[in-house]
Amino acid sequence: MSDVRDAGVQDRAAVAAMLGRAFANDPAMSYVFPDPQDRARRLPKLFAVLFDGDADGMRLVSGPADAATLWRAPGKASTPLTAMIAQALPLIGALGTAIPRGLRISGAIDAHFPVEPFWYLHVAGVDPSQQGRGLGGKVIRAGLARADASGAPTYLETATESNLGLYGALGFQLIGDWQVPRGGPRFWSMRRPVGG
Template sequence: MGGDMGTGPGTGIRRVARDDEKAVEAAVRLLDEAFQDDPVSSWVFPDPAHRRERHPHLMRAFLEIALDEGHADLAEDGTATALWLDVPAEAEEDEGEGPAQLRAAVDPENERVELIGRLTASVHPHGRAHRYLLLIAVAPDRQGQGAGAALIAPVLVECDREGVPAYLEASSARSSVLYERLGFTHLGEPLRLPDGPPMYPMWREPRG
């Protein structure tokens, strides 16, 4: 699934290769640090000690999915990473196998690892090929300085050039405001996790 729809990352951005262990580890570390205290990660792993242990495995699994079905970008200075999936117009049905496999690989006794996959899949739009921003992480000491926007800007330029929409789920109202500045708009009602925080599906039509 997926494929290269553009010319590659912009200046100061490297495309993560599966065999580049240094880049892979840097991306996993960034994702883990950035999302340790995120509302959704805290819902998936309510116990802080358990979260510190298992959360890196979830982030590594997401990176593997991106490398299989899209790509991962990493800022050359190691301060930000973004995971993108290339979603075809007619996505293949996995009959729920993906979330179950994720749970088995990451934390078999934790049903929320599987549930988060099923719930996000239930609101994911179908019928048009698009880029899916699965995750973006910025080093804690660089957040709020535009590093994330700079990292994803080249992909959004590709989307505009190719006429391809983009999609994401923001994990907080605050981050959804930041995505609105990049052209994303809310897609229906928030996804409300059981006894947990809302997530905000957002869609971006290509510009120009």
């Protein structure tokens, strides 16, 4: 894991662009931005906002942003109202008319968080040109090692059913599945105990 490092401000644009490509066909992002061209244009902006919002957790990157994870620290999984207000203009710029769908997904995600303190694997992505090389697992394992050292379990949700095998191999256990209201995508919630 020697090439996995903390992502800094200098990595913001590259990480946001890579995550935009990685999530181009994600069911949740396809729901938020139904038009593929609009999605391609807006996703890097959205991931730049998320990158900024996760500065207090862990932002890990492999190589020149071939893979990245954004983590939120225990007790900070939900975005507080003050942070949402501070990010309002960038979020409006990123989401545009998709704000209601974005808020619907965000609200559903928050409603399914565990009650215990946990590290939240908020975002994990690998550049499509680099997938299949183990980079995603490597950058996730680096975050899991830090989470284990803190003594807190980890949690994630995914709207991509094919991700369940990867996360299962990393020690995550399926704890539920649920649907975003009003025609939104299905999500799977997974938890990993300390040392998983």
